[in-house]
Amino acid sequence: MKRKISTVLLMLGLAGSAYATSPTLGHLFITDSLGGTAHRGAVLDVNPVTGERRTITDFGNSSQGPVSEGYQTIAWLDADVLDSKTPLLATMSSTLDVMDPSTGIRTRLSDFNDPAQGPVGGDFGGKELLVLPAKAGAPLQARILVLDPSAGTEESGAIFSVDAAGQRKIIVDFGDGTSPVPFSLFHMTYLSDNTVLVTDSGSGSAEVGLRPAVLYKVDLNTGARTALSTFDNPAQGWVPYPATSDQYWRYLSDVLVSPSGKIFATVSLVRPTPGGFLVEIDPATGRRTVISDFGDQQQGRPGFGTNAMSWMPNGLIAVADLTGGQFNNALAFAVDPVTGNRRVITSGIDSSQGPLVEGIDDMTIAP
Numbered sequence: 001m002k003r004k005i006s007t008v009l010l011m012l013g014l015a016g017s018a019y020a021t022s023p024t025l026g027h028l029f030i031t032d033s034l035g036g037t038a039h040r041g042a043v044l045d046v047n048p049v050t051g052e053r054r055t056i057t058d059f060g061n062s063s064q065g066p067v068s069e070g071y072q073t074i075a076w077l078d079a080d081v082l083d084s085k086t087p088l089l090a091t092m093s094s095t096l097d098v099m100d101p102s103t104g105i106r107t108r109l110s111d112f113n114d115p116a117q118g119p120v121g122g123d124f125g126g127k128e129l130l131v132l133p134a135k136a137g138a139p140l141q142a143r144i145l146v147l148d149p150s151a152g153t154e155e156s157g158a159i160f161s162v163d164a165a166g167q168r169k170i171i172v173d174f175g176d177g178t179s180p181v182p183f184s185l186f187h188m189t190y191l192s193d194n195t196v197l198v199t200d201s202g203s204g205s206a207e208v209g210l211r212p213a214v215l216y217k218v219d220l221n222t223g224a225r226t227a228l229s230t231f232d233n234p235a236q237g238w239v240p241y242p243a244t245s246d247q248y249w250r251y252l253s254d255v256l257v258s259p260s261g262k263i264f265a266t267v268s269l270v271r272p273t274p275g276g277f278l279v280e281i282d283p284a285t286g287r288r289t290v291i292s293d294f295g296d297q298q299q300g301r302p303g304f305g306t307n308a309m310s311w312m313p314n315g316l317i318a319v320a321d322l323t324g325g326q327f328n329n330a331l332a333f334a335v336d337p338v339t340g341n342r343r344v345i346t347s348g349i350d351s352s353q354g355p356l357v358e359g360i361d362d363m364t365i366a367p
Contacts, residue, residue, distance in 0.1 A: 023101045023366035026313045028332060028345065029056065029089060030320065031072040034358040036060045040069040043091065043104070044355065045366075046332060048312065051346035053354030056089075057104030065106030068093050073129040073362040081131065081143055082164055087367055092129035092146055094121060096162060101366075110166035112148070118168030119160070122150025128188045129362075130196065142169075145220075147198065149185040152176075157185040159196075159220070172223040180227065183211045187254045187308075191283075192261075194220045199265065201251035202231065213240075213252030215265060215281060229286030231267070237288040238279060240267050256309040256317065264291070264337065266306040266319060276306035278319060278335055292340030294321070300342035303331060310365045318345065320360035330360045 023029070028046040035042035037060025044053045059068050070093040077088045077098065089101045094113060099106035112121030121127060128147035142161035146168075152158030156175030160168045174182055182200040191197050195217055202213030212232035218225045229236055231252060253266040263283050269275030276294035281287070294303035305322030312318050312334065319342070321331040330348035335341070348357030 023087075025366055027366040028310065028318055028363050029074060029101070029366060030332065030357070030363045031074050031091060031361045032330070032348075032357045032359055033069070033071050033361050035355065040067060041072050041093075042355070043072075043074065043089065043099070044357065045101075046346050048318070048334065048345055051332075051344070051350070051353045053346060053357065055104075055355050056101060057099055057106055064104050065099070066095070066097065066108045068095055068097065070094065071126045071361050073127065074364050075129045075131045076364055076367055077131055077144070078134065078367075080134065089364075090129060090131070090144070092127050094127070096129070096144070096146065096166070108166075110162050110168060112146075112160075112168070117166050119151070119158075119170050121146075121148045121160075122152075122155055122158075124148075124150035126186070128186070130188050130190060132190055145171075145188070145196070147185055147188040156181050159188070159198075159218070171220055172218060172225075174225075176223065178223065178225075180214075180216075180225065182214065182216065184251075186252070189255050189257055191217065191257055191263075196220060197228070197255045197257070197263065198225070199252045199255050201253065213267070215252065215255060215263075215286070227286075228283075229281050229288060231288070236286050238290050239288075240269065240277065253307050254309045256311060258311055258337070262337070264309065264317060266309055268304075268306050268322075269295075276303050276321070278306065278309075278317065278337075278340065280337070290340075291337060292319075292335050292342055294342075299340050300333070300335075301331070301344050303333065308360065308362045310363050312365060318363060318365065320363050322359050330357045332360060332363065 033041045036058035040060035043056045073092045089099045096110040097106045130145045132143040142163040144162040146160040149157045152173040153175030158170045159172035184201045186201040187199045198216045200214040202211045215229040216225045256264045263281040267277045278292040280289045303321035308320040310318045316334040319333045332345040333342045
């Protein structure tokens with residue numbers, strides 16, 4: 001395994017030394033699956049104060065590493081995960097790539113289409129990447145986790161662990177016959193000990209029927225899962241839609257745990273008028289409270305497709321908006337988790353801030 005790690009670091013030019021320029025604390029690193037050469041995707045560094053953007057890696061540029069495309073999720077790898085001396089960025093589509101955040105040079109750690117590296121992933125490309133903190137318990141042998149919504153038994157979804165050599169194993173199979181079986185897995189975050197939170201986005205489609213969004217607690221050791229918050233249950237507080245309504249597309253998107261243990265989630269209401277919510281969820285009861293209504297202009301500029309989140313060093317929550325009020329205008333907001341007031345960090349169609357951004361798939365904050 002050490003040899004494999006050394007090979008990865010040598011390809012990145014990091015063996016034995018840190019990268020030349022450390023990323024600035026608090027900067028946002030976002031993925032845009034429609035950016036870059038031939039719209040294969042890109043990672044951009046965003047200044048949280050000025051909103052200025054610069055491209056870090058272009059997934060269509062083979063001089064920076066293996067070419068990939070599609071929906072990309074992103075996370076930081078602590079230095080001790082790959083013994084890299086300094087933190088690295090990792091991105092996940094159908095492949096798990098590791099990159100130097102100063103040069104954008106990337107190498108492939110694990111190809112989820114390659115059975116030689118373990119169980120293969122599902123056909124759906126939206127795979128969520130999570131790096132467990134060092135304080136987490138077992139399985140510490142592999143702190144890199146991937147949530148694949150169409151892997152596992154009957155394509156019901158699975159959580160993979162990926163070790164430092166890129167070898168995979170399934171540690172949670174959502175189709176293993178254990179109830180409940182989620183409908184549409186989307187995002188995942190670390191809660192405590194060996195427990196993660198996983199969002200089941202639900203469905204508002206007339207074709208597949210109405211299915212409530214659910215936030216699950218999942219034990220990584222046993223695979224046991226329990227519903228913490230079911231979004232059509234009025235006994236748990238705010239409900240984002242009537243149980244029989246099919247007037248617009250709505251889904252539970254991302255979930256975030258603050259340093260103090262508070263749980264936040266984004267709910268997207270994609271419709272002709274502004275919508276979307278940042279909600280707080282009680283970690284004991286699952287009760288939901290709206291913090292920011294992205295259709296309420298008194299709290300700031302409206303949004304339409306609230307999506308990924310990250311906790312900012314200043315105590316605000318960075319929230320990505322896929323469309324920002326019109327298509328091809330992705331926005332990143334900074335939201336006060338107490339008042340719900342928000343401001344725009346960066347606007348994807350503002351060329352004065354850097355390369356245009358058509359959609360923010362995911363984001364992470366520089367450590």
